[in-house]
Each structure stands twice: as C-alpha cells, then as structure tokens.
Amino acid sequence: DAGITQSPRHKVTETGTPVTLRCHQTENHRYMYWYRQDPGHGLRLIHYSYGVKDTDKGEVSDGYSVSRSKTEDFLLTLESATSSQTSVYFCAIGGTSGRAHTGELFFGEGSRLTVL
Amino acid sequence: ILNVEQSPQSLHVQEGDSTNFTCSFPSSNFYALHWYRWETAKSPEALFVMTLNGDEKKKGRISATLNTKEGYSYLYIKGSQPEDSATYLCAFYSGNTPLVFGKGTRLSVIA
Numbered sequence: 001d002a003g004i005t006q007s008p009r010h011k012v013t014e015t016g017t018p019v020t021l022r023c024h025q026t027e028n029h030r031y032m033y034w035y036r037q038d039p040g041h042g043l044r045l046i047h048y049s050y051g052v053k054d055t056d057k058g059e060v061s062d063g064y065s066v067s068r069s070k071t072e073d074f075l076l077t078l079e080s081a082t083s084s085q086t087s088v089y090f091c092a093i094g095g096t097s098g099r100a101h102t103g104e105l106f107f108g109e110g111s112r113l114t115v116l
Numbered sequence: 117i118l119n120v121e122q123s124p125q126s127l128h129v130q131e132g133d134s135t136n137f138t139c140s141f142p143s144s145n146f147y148a149l150h151w152y153r154w155e156t157a158k159s160p161e162a163l164f165v166m167t168l169n170g171d172e173k174k175k176g177r178i179s180a181t182l183n184t185k186e187g188y189s190y191l192y193i194k195g196s197q198p199e200d201s202a203t204y205l206c207a208f209y210s211g212n213t214p215l216v217f218g219k220g221t222r223l224s225v226i227a
C-alpha cells in the first residue's frame with residue numbers, strides 16, 4: 001500500500017459545473033501525476049507535478065488545471081466540466097530516491113467522474 | 117511524441133494455456149521499461165521494471181524479457197489461470213519525461 005488516497009471516489013455532475021479531485025499521499029514522493037482512463041486509450045497523462053508549486057502539462061491537459069500547494073496534496077480541477085471529461089481519473093506518485101531512476105509509479109484507486 | 121505499442125489489443129485463452137504479448141518502444145533514449153497488471157475496477161500494480169538489455173524478470177508464472185537495441189519486450193504467462201485475467205500495460209521511461217504507457221493488452225482466461 002503506497003499511501004495514496006483519492007477523493008471523491010465517485011462523482012456525478014452536470015455540464016458546466018466546476019469539479020475538483022484530490023489526491024493525497026503519505027509517502028513524501030516528489031512526483032505526482034493525474035491520468036485519465038478511457039476505453040481504447042489506456043492511461044493518458046493530464047498534468048504532473050515535480051514539486052510544490054511546480055507543475056507541467058501532459059498529453060491531454062486542455063480543460064484541466066492543477067495545483068500543488070504542499071507535498072502531500074495534488075488537486076485536479078475541471079473549471080467547467082464537459083461530457084467528454086466523463087472518465088476514470090487516476091492519481092499516481094513516484095520519484096523518491098532509487099525510484100526516481102526507473103520512473104516507477106504507484107497508483108491510487110481511481111475517481112469515477114460522470115458529467116451529464 | 118514517444119510511441120509505445122502493445123499487441124495484441126485483447127486475447128482470450130483457455131485455462132492452462134501459456135500466452136505471451138508484446139510491447140514495442142523507442143530504441144533510443146531508453147532508461148527503463150515497466151510492466152503493470154491492471155485488474156478491472158482496481159488500480160494498476162507494478163509487475164516488473166527492467167533497465168538492462170537482455171534483462172529477464174520472473175514472478176511466479178509470469179516472466180518478461182527486454183531487448184533495448186530493437187525496442188521490444190515480451191510478457192509471458194505460463195499455464196494461465198482465471199485470476200490472470202487483467203489488462204497488462206507496458207510503459208517506457210526515457211529518464212527525463214513521465215512514463216509513456218501503451219494502450220494495454222486485455223487478457224481473458226476462460227475456465
């Protein structure tokens with residue numbers, strides 16, 4: 001158990017509403033990531049963070065923003081949710097000491113978001 | 117853009133059959149190759165991390181090989197069991213960018 005908690009685990013919302021997903025870790029990992037999982041696409045990187053207040057875009061960042069004000073929390077925000085953002089969102093952590101040399105990641109349990 | 121390809125996309129085998137699938141990745145800027153096992157409604161779990169050309173890793177009935185010169189890795193499952201049913205992801209690491217995942221091979225083992 002890599003000490004990663006995602007919240008909420010399930011959310012149903014309406015188009016145009018803001019949504020924030022939270023990822024909390026207790027492992028003091030430097031790197032944190034947000035992925036989305038969609039049929040036929042596997043895991044696609046949305047944003048990642050390499051330290052407090054240091055973030056970068058991934059492959060599918062449009063429509064998403066992130067913040068990391070402390071090591072343990074990485075927030076993913078959909079400012080105005082759309083139906084195309086219906087997905088399962090996974091947080092991952094990695095990059096502590098030796099792990100940084102291989103890129104190994106540990107995943108949270110996922111957050112299922114439905115945008116109606 | 118780095119491209120990681122996995123084949124086949126899905127696979128159905130009978131219990132007891134042995135099977136294998138492929139991950140293709142760039143042969144340049146190689147740092148590590150990861151295999152993850154992803155059961156439905158759960159989160160991906162690391163199976164193997166391989167860093168050296170010729171690496172072979174084994175965990176129970178599952179093993180993996182790595183060829184960095186030609187850019188491929190094979191995952192083998194010997195004597196498949198229903199509990200092996202999952203999606204198997206490979207991911208390429210170049211050392212200075214996040215992991216790049218393939219789309220996975222979905223394995224179904226029929227009892």
